[in-house]
Amino acid sequence: GYGTAHCSPQDVDVPRIGDELAAARAMRSVARQLMREADSDLEAVGAGPGGAPGPGYGWPYTAP
Template sequence: MEDKHWTVRIHITEDGDDTRAEAVLSAQDADTATVTGRGVAHRNPIDRPIPEIGDELAASRALEDLAIRLHDMASDDIVQLTGPVDR
């Protein structure tokens, strides 16, 4: 059995009260070469500016989006290999 190595890099940018994150997965195989999830956090102007919280929220949302995209890709692959499931 061959080990596989997937890498996820999270890029975070801040613009005023908005924090945006991109979680980019890079894989060895061609089918899952790169997949990107995105997340955004918006600070309420009346809240104290604590950048770490915006980073954490945006990154977690980007990772959640990435997980959904990977799941959708796997579901599409299953349908292609087996055909649609009748319910």
């Protein structure tokens, strides 16, 4: 993942906060990549969201 943080000229320069923001943004990038992979894998086995109401993941519900 990749993340950056930039300090505005009027902000107090606190490098730790910038580091935390950059790390959080990188983790969010990794999470998005993992979700795209999981979505692709789910669709490949017929368990993707498919536009049906509900949580959108898992095997399709069939009534007993």
